[in-house]
């Protein structure tokens with residue numbers, strides 16, 4: 345499956361030669377190549393902190409010029425609604441039992457699956473055989489095969505392989521996966537689609553920098569593959585060779601990012617990336633992973649994560665992701681996210697007179713002197729790694745000497761991360777005071793308050809990108825505020841305990 349007959353391979357050539365609509369002139373092709381080279385050179389630069397946003401504006405402007413030249417060259421739009429009946433017929437023909445589910449449009453999360461009957465927690469509701477999936481394996485068997493064999497980037501990046509595979513199959517008139525591709529969204533809400541003004545809404549959030557890094561990576565990949573398609577003999581037969589637009593690549597990458605799953609290879613020896621038709625119509629909610637791969641039957645099996653009544657939307661759990669990760673990789677924010685967290689970067693200054701001793705102890709704990717930690721939503725925002733770092737950060741010379749002079753047992757290391765085992769009253773007070781101040785500073789980096797964000801979200805005419813950015817920063821502020829309060833309470837309780845002791 346996925347292997348094309350000679351007839352199919354020839355039709356790939358046809359598709360490439362007759363890209364509907366616009367043909368670029370020689371002059372335009374030259375201009376495009378110059379812009380792609382400029383993009384590649386700009387992508388070589390790794391911007392530093394304060395200049396990062398300006399860098400994004402520059403990248404976005406070069407990409408804008410490329411997109412303008414490519415106007416009319418991208419794939420024609422898809423009509424999802426119209427394509428659903430044929431898609432259902434196709435999956436059923438290939439052995440998918442769709443009797444428990446229906447594809448329906450839901451407010452706020454696009455299409456999804458609705459239960460046609462009551463389902464009990466753990467009931468199986470969808471089984472998808474490998475033969476309908478698009479995988480890195482089917483990519484290797486397609487027209488892309490020779491290029492994958494030649495290109496080291498492709499060999500190391502299965503998601504890129506899958507993105508190019510989807511794009512080639514979208515351009516292939518008689519693709520096996522045509523009924524599946526036709527029900528995919530026309531565009532996504534991943535930050536790859538954000539304008540500089542929209543990205544500005546994330547000012548103060550650590551996610552802004554991650555969005556820029558993602559944009560730079562995808563722009564660089566685009567520029568690299570644009571050149572590969574112009575020069576490699578193994579790209580000659582690809583239906584995207586002469587019409588590889590930035591918009592199409594961004595669409596393909598977003599398709600893969602928002603829908604891919606990992607499955608074992610047929611022999612079970614490795615893990616591969618896959619797009620799983622029909623299963624990938626499920627939207628996300630809190631819970632646990634309930635999709636498994638049955639190697640014996642060679643299919644993906646999905647079970648209900650809770651009871652669902654007939655007519656209710658069936659959700660699955662995509663995995664433990666923060667809202668920033670959900671926005672960047674999945675294009676949505678989930679305010680009810682029980683596993684939300686925000687990254688904070690902490691480090692010991694080289695100017696700290698106890699730098700060496702702190703470094704030594706952190707090494708013993710498997711922590712580095714500068715790294716990202718997380719604070720979490722929920723009752724206890726601080727995890728053991730952060731707790732241990734805060735304690736070492738605020739430790740006295742005496743404590744450091746004592747701990748560095750001996751072999752640290754697992755129990756010693758665990759105690760340093762255990763919220764209920766202070767090193768000393770002084771250390772505890774300092775650690776919580778530090779966290780309280782740091783969260784207050786981080787909150788000040790945003791240009792709006794949580795209350796202002798809540799008001800903004802009441803506006804109905806806000807565009808979806810801005811809405812997502814405002815939702816994300818609102819969720820982040822909630823975590824920071826809760827942590828600030830929590831740290832303040834813990835600090836006060838150390839003092840309280842002290843005064844109690846003094847009174848006793």
Ligand SMILES: C[S@@+](CC[C@H](N)C(=O)[O-])C[C@H]1O[C@@H](n2cnc3c(N)ncnc32)[C@H](O)[C@@H]1O
Pocket residue numbers: 452453454455456529533602603624625626627628629674675676677678
């Ligand atoms: C695997 S697809 C699910 C099907 C998708 N809704 C569609 O129309 O094709 C994942 C995408 O669904 C949307 N999504 C999933 N869960 C969501 C949720 N809880 N809230 C909002 N959007 C959600 C996001 O756009 C995400 O990128």
